[in-house]
Amino acid sequence: MSKLRTARDGADDGYVPSQRRIERERFRRARTRRATAVAALSTLVTAAVLYLVITRSPGWPRTRETFFSAEYAAKALPEVLDGLLLNLRLLVVCGAAVLVLGLLLAVARTLRGPVFFPLRALATAYTDFFRGLPLIICLLMVVFGVPALRLQGVTTDPVLLGGSALVLTYSAYVAEVFRAGIESVHPSQRAAARSLGLTSGQTLRFVVLPQAVRRVVPPLLNDLVSLQKDTGLVSIAGAVDAVYAAQIIAGKDFNFTPYVVAGLVFVALTIPMTRCTDWVTARMDRRRAQGGLV
Amino acid sequence: MRLANRPLGLAACATVVLLTAAVGCAPQDASPGGPGAAGPRQQSCDRGRLATVADGKLTVGTDKPAYAPWFHDDDPASGKGFESAVAYAVARRLGYGKGAVDWRTVPFNNAFAPGAKKFDFDINQISISPARKRAVAFSSGYYDVRQAVVALKGSPAAKARSVADLRRLKLGAQVGSTSLDVVEDTVRPAQRPAVFQKNDFAKSALKNGQVDAILTDLPTAFYITSAEVKNAEVVGQFADTGAAHEQFGLVLDRESRLTRCVTAAVDALRKDGTLAALEKKWLTDAVSVPVLK
Numbered sequence: 001m002s003k004l005r006t007a008r009d010g011a012d013d014g015y016v017p018s019q020r021r022i023e024r025e026r027f028r029r030a031r032t033r034r035a036t037a038v039a040a041l042s043t044l045v046t047a048a049v050l051y052l053v054i055t056r057s058p059g060w061p062r063t064r065e066t067f068f069s070a071e072y073a074a075k076a077l078p079e080v081l082d083g084l085l086l087n088l089r090l091l092v093v094c095g096a097a098v099l100v101l102g103l104l105l106a107v108a109r110t111l112r113g114p115v116f117f118p119l120r121a122l123a124t125a126y127t128d129f130f131r132g133l134p135l136i137i138c139l140l141m142v143v144f145g146v147p148a149l150r151l152q153g154v155t156t157d158p159v160l161l162g163g164s165a166l167v168l169t170y171s172a173y174v175a176e177v178f179r180a181g182i183e184s185v186h187p188s189q190r191a192a193a194r195s196l197g198l199t200s201g202q203t204l205r206f207v208v209l210p211q212a213v214r215r216v217v218p219p220l221l222n223d224l225v226s227l228q229k230d231t232g233l234v235s236i237a238g239a240v241d242a243v244y245a246a247q248i249i250a251g252k253d254f255n256f257t258p259y260v261v262a263g264l265v266f267v268a269l270t271i272p273m274t275r276c277t278d279w280v281t282a283r284m285d286r287r288r289a290q291g292g293l294v
Numbered sequence: 295m296r297l298a299n300r301p302l303g304l305a306a307c308a309t310v311v312l313l314t315a316a317v318g319c320a321p322q323d324a325s326p327g328g329p330g331a332a333g334p335r336q337q338s339c340d341r342g343r344l345a346t347v348a349d350g351k352l353t354v355g356t357d358k359p360a361y362a363p364w365f366h367d368d369d370p371a372s373g374k375g376f377e378s379a380v381a382y383a384v385a386r387r388l389g390y391g392k393g394a395v396d397w398r399t400v401p402f403n404n405a406f407a408p409g410a411k412k413f414d415f416d417i418n419q420i421s422i423s424p425a426r427k428r429a430v431a432f433s434s435g436y437y438d439v440r441q442a443v444v445a446l447k448g449s450p451a452a453k454a455r456s457v458a459d460l461r462r463l464k465l466g467a468q469v470g471s472t473s474l475d476v477v478e479d480t481v482r483p484a485q486r487p488a489v490f491q492k493n494d495f496a497k498s499a500l501k502n503g504q505v506d507a508i509l510t511d512l513p514t515a516f517y518i519t520s521a522e523v524k525n526a527e528v529v530g531q532f533a534d535t536g537a538a539h540e541q542f543g544l545v546l547d548r549e550s551r552l553t554r555c556v557t558a559a560v561d562a563l564r565k566d567g568t569l570a571a572l573e574k575k576w577l578t579d580a581v582s583v584p585v586l587k
Contacts, residue, residue: 059408062408066408144499156502158488237490237499238466239488244469251402253426255425255429
């Protein structure tokens with residue numbers, strides 16, 4: 001549009017676009033229109049082909065009945081949402097615990113000085129072990145193994161135990177993400193901070209961590225989304241989460257629609273989370289780039 | 295210009311080809327074996343010459359591990375255990391000897407997934423229900439199931455004498471089982487029941503005191519108390535709810551041509567007393583267990 005106006009209002013500032021330029025602009029507009037038309041047409045054709053291939057496939061009526069039955073969707077939705085409450089509670093509590101524990105582990109691993117060697121070694125061993133241990137095995141050990149010890153005062157509640165198992169495994173992942181962030185801060189930053197008289201603790205708190213944490217927000221979100229889905233694994237000990245609620249109905253009536261419902265509910269939960277982090281990242285970038293980008 | 299046009303032409307050609315494929319081929323695939331096909335009902339049950347998945351073989355599915363007392367030592371092909379014996383008896387009726395029976399591992403969820411089945415019939419303690427019949431075909435029932443309650447000896451749960459006594463307890467059952475339906479529909483406990491992926495987890499939770507009692511079918515309950523959790527006992531069984539009594543059935547594809555033949559075989563086995571004899575041989579007699587009121 002701006003080009004159009006330039007061409008038309010040109011007389012004001014004495015600029016008259018050449019015939020060639022007017023023609024070139026007209027040609028470009030025509031090309032743009034054509035490109036839009038082709039894109040729209042090809043999208044339509046692709047959609048039509050997909051629609052036909054799926055709906056005319058021999059198994060479609062069966063598939064529709066088994067996976068997309070409105071009746072079962074209506075039946076499953078309240079149960080799935082009920083189960084989702086458990087997922088959300090676990091996500092909030094475990095998410096917070098994982099971030100705190102992960103950061104502590106990462107800091108422990110990056111501490112310098114020979115006196116901290118045992119702490120470093122322990123943190124390293126912890127991340128190595130729990131990052132390698134399959135989550136499901138960790139869950140089984142904690143959820144069924146801990147109550148088997150019959151310790152006084154230790155809970156047998158599967159949700160609490162399952163939540164602890166999730167924190168054990170995920171804090172190992174998140175610690176590595178934080179460590180990557182901490183190590184990505186250039187040594188000159190640390191050197192500059194120390195030369196200004198900051199102690200090593202102050203350097204970490206006011207110079208290194210603020211930069212490190214900002215850099216790792218996107219991968220952290222990745223782990224959080226992953227955690228959100230894995231909260232369902234707590235159901236191994238009998239607690240009913242969204243996916244398990246779906247499985248209960250599916251197993252009872254041999255219809256898979258509840259799974260689809262549960263899947264969509266999780267996707268619907270993830271999308272606002274991603275948008276929110278995008279917004280946070282963009283805000284951080286804006287603040288960092290005060291005075292404009294060069 | 296000419297270069298720019300080429301992808302357009304290509305795309306157009308591809309579209310035509312794809313549309314032809316989508317519209318032209320699909321209906322043809324649908325006819326053989328589909329529900330509307332002329333053949334399936336007339337299929338005769340010629341002994342040993344059924345339209346099975348693998349020619350000349352009868353493919354029987356069950357989950358892995360295959361649990362006792364339905365199977366022995368996780369080996370369905372041994373012929374030992376109630377369901378293994380029933381499968382071989384049905385096969386013999388259909389004209390397939392022991393060597394012509396192939397066992398295949400079919401996880402519970404795969405037994406009712408739509409799409410081509412890899413088994414002729416599946417035997418896995420699956421109860422017949424009208425809702426399930428919308429997804430699969432069942433043979434007639436080969437076993438009348440009763441649900442039972444298992445609790446640790448001496449625990450408060452072991453003193454339950456009625457369904458009302460169970461209401462205050464923390465109960466557990468396996469997902470996809472009719473035991474869970476009994477918990478939800480008959481017992482309706484005050485606390486949310488624990489739902490387990492497998493009876494193995496239910497047993498662990500019972501031993502750990504994470505649940506007060508678990509519900510399973512009666513033969514499984516007997517097996518748990520006699521072999522697996524020795525300090526547990528069968529507290530009681532649920533009363534047969536009359537006309538709608540629960541039965542295990544063989545699962546077939548909804549459009550399977552064998553359903554009629556397999557049903558006929560099961561009916562014949564029931565009539566000539568084979569099923570009763572196999573029950574007596576492999577499953578514990580249930581008379582001694584009190585019925586919960």
